[in-house]
Amino acid sequence: MKPxxxxxxxxxxxxxxxxxxxxxxxxxxGGLNFAATYPGTPSSEIGDVLSEIAGPAGVxxxxxxxxxxxxxxxxxxxxxxxRSMVFMKHVGLNVASDPxxxxxxxxxxxxFLVIVADDPSMHSSQNEQxxxxxxxxxxxxxxxxxxxxxxxxxxxxxxxxxxxxxLPFLVRTTTRVAHIRSVVTFGEITGGRxxxxxxxxxxxxxxxxxxxxxxxxxxxxxxxxxxEMSEQSPYNFVEQVGxxxxxxxxxxxxxxxxxMDAARAMxxxxxxxxxxxxxxxxxxxxxDFLRSCEDVLIVEELDPYLENAVRVLSQREGIxxxxxxxxxxxxxxxYEYSPDILKKALCEWRGVPYTVECVEVEALxxxxxxxxxxxxxxxxxxxxxxxxxxxxxxxxxAIFPTDIGCYTLGIMAPQSMAxxxxxxxxxxxxxCGISRATGKKVVSFxxxxxxxxxxxxxxISAYHNAHSFLLVILDNRTTAMTGHQPHPGIACExxxxxxxxxxxxxxxxxxxxxxxKVVDPYDLNATVETFQEALGHEGLSVIVSRRxxxxxxxRERRKKGEWKTFEVNQETCSHCLVCVTQxxxxxxxxxxxNVFINRALCDGCGVCAQVCPTKSIEVRSNE
Amino acid sequence: xxxxxxxxxxxxxGQGILTVSDILGTAAIEEGLKAVMSEVHGMAQRGGxxxxxxxxxxxxxxxxxxxxxxxxxxxxPVETYRTLEKASPRTGIVTNTDPLVPPGVSLGQGAYPKVxxxxxxxxxxxxxxxxxxxxxxxxxxxxxxxxxIVMLGAMVALENFVLAREAxxxxxxxxxxxxxxxxxxxxxxMGYEAGKKx
Ligand code: SF4
Ligand code: SF4
Numbered sequence: 001m002k003p004x005x006x007x008x009x010x011x012x013x014x015x016x017x018x019x020x021x022x023x024x025x026x027x028x029x030g031g032l033n034f035a036a037t038y039p040g041t042p043s044s045e046i047g048d049v050l051s052e053i054a055g056p057a058g059v060x061x062x063x064x065x066x067x068x069x070x071x072x073x074x075x076x077x078x079x080x081x082x083r084s085m086v087f088m089k090h091v092g093l094n095v096a097s098d099p100x101x102x103x104x105x106x107x108x109x110x111x112f113l114v115i116v117a118d119d120p121s122m123h124s125s126q127n128e129q130x131x132x133x134x135x136x137x138x139x140x141x142x143x144x145x146x147x148x149x150x151x152x153x154x155x156x157x158x159x160x161x162x163x164x165x166x167l168p169f170l171v172r173t174t175t176r177v178a179h180i181r182s183v184v185t186f187g188e189i190t191g192g193r194x195x196x197x198x199x200x201x202x203x204x205x206x207x208x209x210x211x212x213x214x215x216x217x218x219x220x221x222x223x224x225x226x227x228e229m230s231e232q233s234p235y236n237f238v239e240q241v242g243x244x245x246x247x248x249x250x251x252x253x254x255x256x257x258x259x260m261d262a263a264r265a266m267x268x269x270x271x272x273x274x275x276x277x278x279x280x281x282x283x284x285x286x287x288d289f290l291r292s293c294e295d296v297l298i299v300e301e302l303d304p305y306l307e308n309a310v311r312v313l314s315q316r317e318g319i320x321x322x323x324x325x326x327x328x329x330x331x332x333x334x335y336e337y338s339p340d341i342l343k344k345a346l347c348e349w350r351g352v353p354y355t356v357e358c359v360e361v362e363a364l365x366x367x368x369x370x371x372x373x374x375x376x377x378x379x380x381x382x383x384x385x386x387x388x389x390x391x392x393x394x395x396x397x398a399i400f401p402t403d404i405g406c407y408t409l410g411i412m413a414p415q416s417m418a419x420x421x422x423x424x425x426x427x428x429x430x431x432c433g434i435s436r437a438t439g440k441k442v443v444s445f446x447x448x449x450x451x452x453x454x455x456x457x458x459x460i461s462a463y464h465n466a467h468s469f470l471l472v473i474l475d476n477r478t479t480a481m482t483g484h485q486p487h488p489g490i491a492c493e494x495x496x497x498x499x500x501x502x503x504x505x506x507x508x509x510x511x512x513x514x515x516x517k518v519v520d521p522y523d524l525n526a527t528v529e530t531f532q533e534a535l536g537h538e539g540l541s542v543i544v545s546r547r548x549x550x551x552x553x554x555r556e557r558r559k560k561g562e563w564k565t566f567e568v569n570q571e572t573c574s575h576c577l578v579c580v581t582q583x584x585x586x587x588x589x590x591x592x593x594n595v596f597i598n599r600a601l602c603d604g605c606g607v608c609a610q611v612c613p614t615k616s617i618e619v620r621s622n623e
Numbered sequence: 624x625x626x627x628x629x630x631x632x633x634x635x636x637g638q639g640i641l642t643v644s645d646i647l648g649t650a651a652i653e654e655g656l657k658a659v660m661s662e663v664h665g666m667a668q669r670g671g672x673x674x675x676x677x678x679x680x681x682x683x684x685x686x687x688x689x690x691x692x693x694x695x696x697x698x699x700p701v702e703t704y705r706t707l708e709k710a711s712p713r714t715g716i717v718t719n720t721d722p723l724v725p726p727g728v729s730l731g732q733g734a735y736p737k738v739x740x741x742x743x744x745x746x747x748x749x750x751x752x753x754x755x756x757x758x759x760x761x762x763x764x765x766x767x768x769x770x771x772i773v774m775l776g777a778m779v780a781l782e783n784f785v786l787a788r789e790a791x792x793x794x795x796x797x798x799x800x801x802x803x804x805x806x807x808x809x810x811x812x813m814g815y816e817a818g819k820k821x
Contacts, residue, residue: 001645014652016645016652016658016660018662022699041664042664044664045664123663146683147659158778174687176661179661179662179664180660180661181644181645181648181658181659181661181662181685182657182658182659182660183651183657214729256683257683257684258684260684261682264681320747335627338688339691340688340689345634356688357712358710358711359707359711359712359714359745359750360748361704361707361745361747361748362744362747363747364704364736364741365734366704366705366733366736367701367725367727367732367733367734367735368725368727368733369635369670369671369701369702369725370671370727370730371636372670372671372726373668373669374669374670406669409669413730414730483664497679528725580730581729581730584729584730585726586670588726588729589724590729600767
């Protein structure tokens, strides 16, 4: 699918769409007017699609500086009666939770959907929180699609539901909903450009304590209606697999898919209560279901959110059905589910043997293939320069706080330059703590997008509190890891208007930092020298290491046909392996002590040629 | 013939796996079949292992359980081998024979086994293996970047493959940009023939 197809796809036609694309099409059909985000896997493709089609679709869309701001932008647009959405990954909601909690108090006029993508198994995340608890803390109702079709339908209907209750709704996905493709039949697009209006009413929009008290009471009243909505919701339904039996399964999200596939494959007789509106829970529907069963299994990824609620409910209602789930160890609270986990658990639950028919092949120890920085990635060059500068300055015990982005891969050997990480923007604050606590030299790394997201506040605090460390801003002119979205440092076009760029050096200087220098990491010697200077500087210093992300640059160069690659001159090469063992561009391979550059992988950055002590790496002569 | 397929496609970031899965999904729609597929985005894509799992037919989840793959399409021999826990003796293996050695190997992190050994082991395990020198075939079709489409062709050549060759060709015409279409149709054709021969 191309992003344009999401907008131009015809009503009545079938498309093979990604969960995230289905969310966008559903939103457009549901009358979306306004959207904001900060990119985060597994939610990023929503923004990738919107950034291409928002203009022609008549939707206001922006990449905000971080999730908190995106939440504020979208919530206030919804208060002006526009149908709005904001989307982010699970940890993004941590950042945005402050405005979110209160946006539930004030409520909304236009439908307001908050899409949050969880990442069980942490494919691209630092933890695996369960966002469903946010619906409990905030009281926001929640929809939980289990596949692209439901994602599409829930978005389409979601604005209406949110408007009916005047409450923001959470739409919670997970990696295996967001990044699954299936066949969706499109409908008609509605909505588009619309002027919002703001009705002044401080008792509704300004939660000073006196008004907030009333708001909380009103919220509780809205929740009574919300529960009724959940009881009636077609997203909460019972499905029979096989024949009638006393066995039941309660499930939600993509766990439902594994349940259905496994139950059908095992030819089980079981009733399945599938919950799609999971806050507030349809207590009556659940009680009725429990009463109709003798033995109930609860299948949900991550925390026992449903299970806790169902156990409380059954105690309250005096229901005697046996309930099984994570609390009695049948499932783990960690990692995503799989068909295997489900098959095994269903077998254990029903007391049938679990069998797998596998092939027997000789077990070999295969070489691991973890993700690595791309060939030509400027981060590799920066890390190398810092290493050389530290060696020259005879500093052996420097500590390297790091941050969230491609450069976190600096954790891998031979760079091994990632010592501490908490969350987006944490490299700056943690550099303060570590340097003051240990008195050691601290070199901290942060990307350009992450610096804007939440590093800059840390830097202001560091300056004000007289901290002493070196902050390296790895400025590759994009938000690379999530798929190359723009950020405030990049001039671009937003909603048909020129969006100006914020100058990082000027910003850092304006804070008051005196040592601020910009380097091009592809110029290795100059970069090393500047790092040496910074390491000798007492107090706070900042180096902006600027070079466009290699993937973006490659795309441009390919278009222009300006391609070159490098090769190892086998005659002069001394087989020292410095390039392989210290720099380790993935385009290298070595056999015995002979080094080769894989032409298909080399991006022609030429940095290895500067690393080579015998100057044996040369531009490949053209054929 | 049952019109169900449980497929695992595996390879390395950048090998064009997503394009192939997109074409298969489009072909399934062409044939009026239900299809679900999982993709990998984000950090793992940076040179790491990329696995796409796909089910065509009456399934809800795209993920394939151990021993339940009908076909494993491997774009890289070691990655094919790594995926064998999804195979049963009935599974068809279609694998590229061109190794991509992980960069860690040069740093002493593991050794890359001989490709012939991998294929021999699979055959000794009773698996039917179609081994495709995709790079070479793609080169003679006109460009080394079409290796993924060569592999697609070899898979479609499997006996009783769930999707008709015509449907996959129609999907290629829909999904590949016009200026690359001829090259890709040729690569597909050559891959198909290479698959049929084995
Ligand atoms: S995407 Fe860009 S920033 Fe990320 S590893 Fe590759 S070259 Fe480096
Ligand atoms: S020039 Fe050297 S460092 Fe740059 S991509 Fe090619 S092999 Fe890697």
